[in-house]
Amino acid sequence: MNKLNKLTNIQPVVEVRHLTKRIRTRSIVDQITFDLFPGEVFGFLGPNGAGKTTTIRMMVGLIGMSDGDVTINGYSIRTSFREAIQHVGAIIENPELYKHLTGMQNLKQFARMVEGIPQSRIDQIVQLVGLTARIHDKVKTYSLGMRQRLGIAQALLHKPAVLILDEPTNGLDPAGIREMRQLVRKMAAEEGIAVMVSSHLLAEMEQMCDRFGVVIDGRLRTTFSLADLQSQTDSQTLEETYIRLTEVANYA
Numbered sequence: 001m002n003k004l005n006k007l008t009n010i011q012p013v014v015e016v017r018h019l020t021k022r023i024r025t026r027s028i029v030d031q032i033t034f035d036l037f038p039g040e041v042f043g044f045l046g047p048n049g050a051g052k053t054t055t056i057r058m059m060v061g062l063i064g065m066s067d068g069d070v071t072i073n074g075y076s077i078r079t080s081f082r083e084a085i086q087h088v089g090a091i092i093e094n095p096e097l098y099k100h101l102t103g104m105q106n107l108k109q110f111a112r113m114v115e116g117i118p119q120s121r122i123d124q125i126v127q128l129v130g131l132t133a134r135i136h137d138k139v140k141t142y143s144l145g146m147r148q149r150l151g152i153a154q155a156l157l158h159k160p161a162v163l164i165l166d167e168p169t170n171g172l173d174p175a176g177i178r179e180m181r182q183l184v185r186k187m188a189a190e191e192g193i194a195v196m197v198s199s200h201l202l203a204e205m206e207q208m209c210d211r212f213g214v215v216i217d218g219r220l221r222t223t224f225s226l227a228d229l230q231s232q233t234d235s236q237t238l239e240e241t242y243i244r245l246t247e248v249a250n251y252a
């Protein structure tokens with residue numbers, strides 16, 4: 001827990017405890033423990049194959065866990081899956097969209113599957129993700145960045161407490177990456193959501209996130225805040241810190 005959260009006694013939205021995935025004799029995720037707090041953006045970093053996607057897939061119940069647990073707003077993914085998952089919005093692979101329908105038709109279609117989403121909520125989210133001008137156009141005419149933002153709108157409709165995005169900037173051009181960064185910051189600030197995002201774009205992550213966790217070989221090597229990074233006397237960039245951490249692991 002960082003200093004601010006200790007002082008204000010904010011409760012975590014997500015508690016990941018000793019999360020482990022074993023495949024045969026190998027632990028590809030090994031005893032990972034961390035919290036996510038409301039309104040923060042948590043960057044989940046690590047080399048290829050470190051275990052980030054496996055961790056995220058277990059957190060949203062896409063695959064089973066071998067050990068440990070994840071609780072969301074106090075509900076366990078293991079024992080109270082329905083209650084836990086209703087507080088989660090996630091985009092793990094590409095968002096599921098009907099390309100021959102308009103953005104608005106996609107959102108209405110999705111809203112019908114969840115109880116109690118009024119049109120006013122749809123309109124509010126469309127504005128939040130910056131799609132108002134194009135929402136009545138067919139999705140097949142959208143850029144990749146617009147499709148990603150529509151996917152995020154869909155994931156936000158039911159007012160989740162946490163949003164989990166696995167490599168949301170993959171394939172986006174620089175303008176799309178910047179829009180995604182601004183959107184993530186806005187969601188955390190305006191909706192008070194805890195956002196967890198994985199990416200290899202470290203300069204981007206440094207601008208987008210408040211806190212970071214670095215996974216190496218299935219273990220959470222360290223967590224630190226942006227403030228920690230900036231207050232170091234040698235004031236390293238995120239990239240320098242990350243390279244130092246992963247190089248130490250390579251030669252250990």
Ligand SMILES: Nc1ncnc2c1ncn2[C@@H]1O[C@H](COP(=O)(O)OP(=O)(O)OP(=O)(O)O)[C@@H](O)[C@H]1O
Nearest residue numbers: 023028046047048049050051052053054055200215
């Ligand atoms: N079903 C599986 N069977 C065997 N090994 C697996 C399986 N799923 C993942 N792995 C292995 O577990 C390790 C972690 O994979 P994971 O996809 O979680 O890494 P990652 O950190 O998300 O990587 P990247 O940054 O490349 O997306 C890798 O070595 C991968 O090959």
